[in-house]
Amino acid sequence: MPRARLTPLSVTEAGAALIDEIGFENLSMGMLAERLGVKTPALYKHVTSQADLAHRIAIVSMAEFADAIRDAIQGRAGSDALAAGAQAMRTYVQEHPGRYAAANAARPTGPDDPLIPAVERVVASWAAMLRGYHLDSGQEIHALRMLRSALHGFSTLEAAGGFQIDASVDDSFTWMINFLDQGLHPATSSTLGR
Amino acid sequence: MPRARLTPLSVTEAGAALIDEIGFENLSMGMLAERLGVKTPALYKHVTSQADLAHRIAIVSMAEFADAIRDAIQGRAGSDALAAGAQAMRTYVQEHPGRYAAANAARPTGPDDPLIPAVERVVASWAAMLRGYHLDSGQEIHALRMLRSALHGFSTLEAAGGFQIDASVDDSFTWMINFLDQGLHPATSSTLGR
């Protein structure tokens, strides 16, 4: 049998893949070990605990998420940037519900937790996007929080199957983005069709 | 020792109280039993499983929540109704984070699950509130979903300690409500929704 098969990173990535399949709260060390072709205690050679594993998954997921948002917004401005960023977020949550849940549940363990810069990159992307709307400096934080609330709320409710009524969820999402975009624009201009 | 101390309802209510203190995912049968001055297996005489307990908590919580929203909106209209309902929701989540999490995680077990009418009462309250804005009938669902997303997202992020930046969360909330209110008013939202 070959040795040195597993590393903290490989365990984390396998955990991230698993968590998307079975859900954040259903992650178990036994299932992950089996997936990796190893007995459960072997994981503890690479990860100190299940909480540590979850935190590592959160970090790589938040970094992935930050990349997705940045890539979507990059090269666009104003309404286009908002629509693209919002879609990117929704898509990420749809494709990686477990990763997103892990990333969102995590709290920094200290001042040099790599989770912090990852979170900051997400915030920076949204802030850059909002800059295109030329808000008053005092309103930027509020707009940021509103945006985050609306997108987070929509994405998680959708991922949890919370939208039961028979009406297109896609339509609701673009409607919401339009609504937010128009409200963010100065009252005069608004030529955003779809 | 007296008998017949516990009932399904009393167990559920004690569970609801406990879940607010320790968090939805930390609920354990042992802790609840201890709280009730009884051994763990005794709970199974009133509740079939921990999942059943969580579901019962979800039902009473959703009913409570529906009452809170209804009471807040009752007698108000338009912007006032929105502000009051939104505040009521935020307050409920702040005071009862575990109950809210349980209510939100629950899914109806069948067509005659009492959870369903409770959910419908919540939806009905929000729909009644929105009626004051005289939206096109096709837009009502979208507005409802947006409202729910924004309020759910804000409340849960706040309850989870997700707003770290040093700026008044209260201010952000009222700012968001104002934003939504203005966008919903017919005069300024005439071009919404293609």
Next chain:
DNA sequence: TCTGTAGGTTAACGCCATTAACTACGTGCG
């Protein structure tokens, strides 16, 4: 070639949810 380290194993512990088997209280019937 020998040795130390590190990634893996098996075995064991404690906590949890759940079930089985049993006990005793108190109601309601004779």
Next chain:
DNA sequence: CGCACGTAGTTAATGGCGTTAACCTACAGA
């Protein structure tokens, strides 16, 4: 008035989980 039965509660046992301890052994470097 007493007895029987239903039921709220008990103790004991099972199985699954995360975790730790003790051990084994393949491989790297002296």
